[in-house]
Amino acid sequence: MSLIHEAFSKAKSENRAALIAYLPAGFPTIEGSIKIMQEMLNNGVDLVEIGVPYSDPLMDGPIIQQAVDIALHNKTGIKEVMQIVKEVSQTGKPVLTMSYWSPIEKWGVEKYAQQMNQSGGVGVITPDLPPDESDLWITATDQNKIDRVFVVAPSSSEERLKLVTNNVTGFVYAASLMGVTGTRTEVSSRAEELVKRIRVHTQLPVAVGLGVSSSEQAHEVAKFADGVIVGSAFVKAILEQPDLSKAVVAVVQLSKDFARGVRKD
Amino acid sequence: MTTFLQDLKKIDEETGHFGQFGGRFVPEALISALDQLEDEYLKAAADPKFNEDFQNLLKDYVGRPSPLTEAKNFSKHAGGARVFLKREDLNHTGSHKINNVIGQALLTVRMGKKRIIAETGAGQHGVATATAAALFGLECVIYMGEEDTVRQSLNVARMKLLGATVVPVTTGTKTLKDAINEAMRDWVTNVESTHYLLGTVAGPHPFPTIGRNFHSIMGVEARQQILEKTGKLPTAVTACVGGGSNAIGLFHPFILDKDVQLHGYEAAGDGIETGRHAATLSGGTIGILHGTRSYVLQDENGQTLPSHSISAGLDYPGVGPEHAWLKDTGRAFYHPITDTEAMDAFSLLSRTEGIIPAIETAHAIAGTVKLGKELGKDAVIIINCSGRGDKDVETAAKWFKITSNS
Numbered sequence: 040m041s042l043i044h045e046a047f048s049k050a051k052s053e054n055r056a057a058l059i060a061y062l063p064a065g066f067p068t069i070e071g072s073i074k075i076m077q078e079m080l081n082n083g084v085d086l087v088e089i090g091v092p093y094s095d096p097l098m099d100g101p102i103i104q105q106a107v108d109i110a111l112h113n114k115t116g117i118k119e120v121m122q123i124v125k126e127v128s129q130t131g132k133p134v135l136t137m138s139y140w141s142p143i144e145k146w147g148v149e150k151y152a153q154q155m156n157q158s159g160g161v162g163v164i165t166p167d168l169p170p171d172e173s174d175l176w177i178t179a180t181d182q183n184k185i186d187r188v189f190v191v192a193p194s195s196s197e198e199r200l201k202l203v204t205n206n207v208t209g210f211v212y213a214a215s216l217m218g219v220t221g222t223r224t225e226v227s228s229r230a231e232e233l234v235k236r237i238r239v240h241t242q243l244p245v246a247v248g249l250g251v252s253s254s255e256q257a258h259e260v261a262k263f264a265d266g267v268i269v270g271s272a273f274v275k276a277i278l279e280q281p282d283l284s285k286a287v288v289a290v291v292q293l294s295k296d297f298a299r300g301v302r303k304d
Numbered sequence: 305m306t307t308f309l310q311d312l313k314k315i316d317e318e319t320g321h322f323g324q325f326g327g328r329f330v331p332e333a334l335i336s337a338l339d340q341l342e343d344e345y346l347k348a349a350a351d352p353k354f355n356e357d358f359q360n361l362l363k364d365y366v367g368r369p370s371p372l373t374e375a376k377n378f379s380k381h382a383g384g385a386r387v388f389l390k391r392e393d394l395n396h397t398g399s400h401k402i403n404n405v406i407g408q409a410l411l412t413v414r415m416g417k418k419r420i421i422a423e424t425g426a427g428q429h430g431v432a433t434a435t436a437a438a439l440f441g442l443e444c445v446i447y448m449g450e451e452d453t454v455r456q457s458l459n460v461a462r463m464k465l466l467g468a469t470v471v472p473v474t475t476g477t478k479t480l481k482d483a484i485n486e487a488m489r490d491w492v493t494n495v496e497s498t499h500y501l502l503g504t505v506a507g508p509h510p511f512p513t514i515g516r517n518f519h520s521i522m523g524v525e526a527r528q529q530i531l532e533k534t535g536k537l538p539t540a541v542t543a544c545v546g547g548g549s550n551a552i553g554l555f556h557p558f559i560l561d562k563d564v565q566l567h568g569y570e571a572a573g574d575g576i577e578t579g580r581h582a583a584t585l586s587g588g589t590i591g592i593l594h595g596t597r598s599y600v601l602q603d604e605n606g607q608t609l610p611s612h613s614i615s616a617g618l619d620y621p622g623v624g625p626e627h628a629w630l631k632d633t634g635r636a637f638y639h640p641i642t643d644t645e646a647m648d649a650f651s652l653l654s655r656t657e658g659i660i661p662a663i664e665t666a667h668a669i670a671g672t673v674k675l676g677k678e679l680g681k682d683a684v685i686i687i688n689c690s691g692r693g694d695k696d697v698e699t700a701a702k703w704f705k706i707t708s709n710s
């Protein structure tokens with residue numbers, strides 16, 4: 040079983056959803072992102088998604104855009120991302136990267152998958168790569184034993200859900216709403232419906248992301264999903280802290296809160 | 305040419321691939337809207353009523369066919385070649401952009417959507433979109449880089465007069481690229497009620513294909529007009545290339561005319577060697593931007609590099625995938641034109657022909673001066689006069705240091 044599936048199984052056996060945290064690599068600094076993700080994984084987070092900074096993040100709202108700008112300012116390229124993956128993987132927890140397709144294609148599809156494997160990474164989320172354009176990527180990830188995660192949305196037709204889930208190997212990323220990343224005051228009512236529709240097509244774990252910003256919301260999502268993805272809420276907490284040690288304290292607290300939130304009971 | 309015909313088979317109209325270029329690199333959330341647009345387009349294209357409505361609007365509202373004007377005085381500066389201007393500057397709203405806008409606005413109505421959004425650089429696409437929104441009673445939001453709202457302030461006022469909301473985009477480079485990012489973010493959020501009326505032949509499939517088809521009217525007319533005027537096909541057709549819509553619309557109907565040369569002129573800003581330019585095909589590499597694979601200005605990490613041009617409409621680090629394919633197959637040629645060369649040509653056409661072109665268009669004028677000298681006086685060249693220069697008067701006055709009393 041892959042590390043990803045182990046993490047989901049363990050969460051399930053503990054009657055909870057897996058908690059997945061997103062943070063852009065190189066934010067607030069390269070060292071800082073390593074430290075923060077290690078602390079997340081030591082304080083209740085089950086998997087981390089390390090974001091590859093990209094100049095044109097058109098799926099992201101203002102909070103993550105701001106963090107990505109800082110990461111790019113810190114000169115976080117793919118070489119640095121792989122170094123971060125390597126350091127964070129030493130926790131023994133599953134580490135994925137999340138990248139827009141442009142950086143991966145430019146770096147080299149095969150090379151990216153290979154370096155992920157060498158760095159101890161276990162999966163890659165590609166939010167703007169539909170399976171229709173994925174032939175090379177599927178071969179490269181299979182050969183390098185990297186799990187593929189694709190994203191589906193409330194607007195996805197049954198036919199698309201089938202196509203996407205057939206090509207996923209890690210977990211299915213269900214976007215809870217139509218829109219960009221950011222904090223929201225409520226969980227979209229469309230999330231539960233989407234998860235149900237996904238389960239018709241696959242046995243793989245389904246994680247819900249976009250807009251989950253409080254432990255109460257995480258709890259609601261945990262009732263119907265196998266994983267809860269939290270991004271902007273962590274990023275916002277870090278943006279609000281002037282120095283790293285305070286950011287770490289805030290993130291540790293948030294991780295613990297969300298970890299309580301994802302319990303199903 | 306046989307090899308080009310073999311290459312032509314590598315265009316897959318159904319998935320929007322031009323050889324290795326094109327495709328769809330977008331979030332799954334947008335796939336259903338792109339499918340819907342493609343379906344509606346295919347249905348509309350086969351519907352005589354749609355074609356009639358489209359043709360009537362082009363005729364009675366846009367003012368087509370646009371004239372093909374011979375530029376006899378200008379010709380002397382272009383090696384004596386006979387030069388004809390395809391007068392898209394005379395269209396309603398002042399540029400070629402309206403052709404595609406009318407087509408897509410009709411599709412919007414057919415899809416039952418009530419809101420359109422668009423990006424704009426020079427403001428010409430924004431004005432055309434705001435115009436169609438007024439005509440069809442649609443809500444309209446235009447995203448425009450903050451830097452462009454300043455250098456094309458006349459068009460901002462026009463859009464507002466037409467009832468559109470103009471949102472200045474302050475992220476990234478504050479130009480066209482970032483306006484597209486913001487429009488995409490709006491679209492994923494409101495896709496069920498909103499059509500994204502993309503203004504050039506870039507972006508994910510089917511935008512490059514439908515944009516080209518709606519714009520092909522320019523080449524179809526020009527081909528017929530030149531045959532009437534000269535009795536033969538031209539030696540070359542030329543156009544400026546930002547995202548590539550005015551160029552592909554003129555080029556496409558000539559693609560199978562193997563003896564007609566196709567030349568596109570990109571914005572070289574301060575010069576390609578300075579790194580401050582927007583000449584994607586001449587100075588870029590193959591990559592992904594805004595949902596399509598094409599030539600892109602980017603670094604080895606796939607980060608888009610900022611582009612630079614005096615022309616807001618050409619200031620874009622990407623280009624439509626069909627142009628990438630035409631370049632690699634050798635069917636079309638693309639050349640860089642600096643700010644200075646373009647502004648010299650802007651002045652030249654104004655003074656020799658009494659036609660003030662858009663600064664975008666001035667790049668094609670400058671390119672044709674060079675091409676005419678190469679091809680000589682027996683050549684016949686058609687330039688796509690893609691837009692008029694009213695919007696650029698302030699920029700030009702600054703460039704030429706014109707004041708009210710000098």
Ligand SMILES: Cc1ncc(COP(=O)(O)O)c(C=O)c1O
Pocket residue numbers: 399400425426427428429503504505544545546547548549550551616617618662664665690691692
């Ligand atoms: C008059 C004019 N010509 C050309 C362009 C460049 O766009 P494209 O390359 O899509 O024709 C613009 C864009 O704003 C324009 O306004």
